[in-house]
Amino acid sequence: MPSKAELHCHIEGAASPELVERQARKYGEDPSPFIRGGAFLWHDFTSFLAAYDFAAGLFRSEDDYALLAEHYLTSLARDGAIYSEIFVSPDHAAKAGLSPQAYAEALGHGISRAMAKTGIEGRMIVTGVRHLGVGAVEQAARFAARCGHPLVSGFGMAGEERFGDIEDYVRAFEIAREAGLGITVHAGELAGWESVAAALDHIRPARIGHGVRAIENPDLVRRIADRGVVLECCPGSNIALGLFPDFAGHPFAALKAAGCKVTLNSDDPPYFGTSLKHEYDMAAQHFGLSEKALAAVTRTAIEAAFVDRRTKAALLARLDAKGR
Template identity: 50%
Template sequence: MVLKAELHAHLEGTASPDLVKRLAQRNSMNLPDGLFDAKGNYRWTTFLEFLKAYDLASAVIKTPLDYRDVTYEYLKQCASEGAIYVEVMSSPDHAAMAGMGYQDHLDGIIAGIDDAERDFGIVGRIIVTCVRHLGPEQATEVAKQTIAAPHPYIVGFGMGGDENAHHPSDFSKAFHIAHDAGLACNVHAGEMAGPDSIIAALDHLPIKRIGHCVRSIEDPDLVARLIDEDITLEICPGSNIALGVYPDFNAHPFLKLHDAGCKVTLSSDDPPFFHTSIGNEYAIASREFKLNDQELLDITKCSLENAFADQATIDKLL
């Protein structure tokens, strides 16, 4: 089995429908109306509906033990598919919406990472992530919370959410708070918006990696800039197809970006929402993009070399 690494997975978005049902039961909650379809899969059609379904599913993650279990289950699944390193994006805003404080959500994730490394040998790290459509003030609060309680497992700060809400410059303060405290940064761009969104992110945010960034392919100068500025692309092909960014894998620019010399990596984003997994993303790269095992291993090496964990941690995995 090819060894794998994952740089882009939203922790709350990794919880399977089955786990969400179990957590709802444990917390004596009714399952949110309309969250699942008749087959028991998450129900959504558009990107904004997906974000709403994500919010609803996250609402059942209510205690540190819940966060521990979501983290542990996810890392267990990744390890079973050959992953040796995973960075999970956690959302303190979703924890807060479920009634949990920042430290409680973090304590649960740390316990899940420790237990998974003990049981499966997989190394997990955390990127604390703000939500773009909740606005710059909220993002700044998340950045302040993050740097106020440092932990060796917190290696990054990032931003997801609706790419068409607000301008990257609005989040410059939040990102610089995190970056000045030594956290590496990533941001979603070039997923639900075109090259201008990526250019604005590069112009205004101190980022090393970009989530998705697939629509950079529409602007050759931008592709050259990504190479020149040594930006790593966290590409999630299954997510892009599920969300309709491209109609099929033939139209997906993964191979073009790879062949142009961009640093491309493979990730699963929100696996149960998009019927994927880190193993499936590597299988897509093999089947659809015709990468051989050595090329897949090179992707893993690229992910590890551009991971946000400290060098000693990464050296042990390389």
């Protein structure tokens, strides 16, 4: 089993149905409209958001968030992952009645517990929510810049890609960049190739969350490859949301063949019937990736990870040791 690494996963969206049902019992909530037979129920984007919001709303205390992070990273490690970055949202903290600092500290405790148990290395990427507006995203960036948590290593923006103009958010990313944080941004998922081009023009990220709609413009694909921008690809998520009909129609292999740096990620895994292991398995089955090629995808992810040089070297050494 090849070692794995993940750069793109929303922690609230990573709670398994089993964990959500446990939390529902804890708070006296009824999960049956949203979970059946051990799986989340949804049929379109609106019902997906309803299930997501219900589940996220069951994480209300610092202990809850620590449990969530520990549970997810431990499951990743069980499946052979040596590195994980999770997207964390101060806006979720506010809904839970927690300060952003308490939220980050709690998730950090969970990551540290998983690291101690399994050896997996973990980091947090603070994300602003695009459709909450420029002010909210800048507020998230200021928190990321000043929180001082040793496991907060990056800043990104998620949410509705079709909302607003990307250039309006430049200041948020400059705040994060000036603080030395790694920069990623969602683009080219629900919005087309133009959103990826705009992100490159205005944000200049090291990585693009998704980015797969770039395939619609060959010049843009060449630009991504030439710049070495890393794409956080989530094939299972893309197919579940109807961006592409099936794995055969997904552009992962074409982007890789064009010289783009691509990685495999699970996004909101239980909602899309996937996991990081499943993404690697599907890449082997449908994209023809050998164990050596999958290890190269993991290497790309680790090389693109928002960690210090010493940690990156240690992770690459672990990957090389596994390959021998």
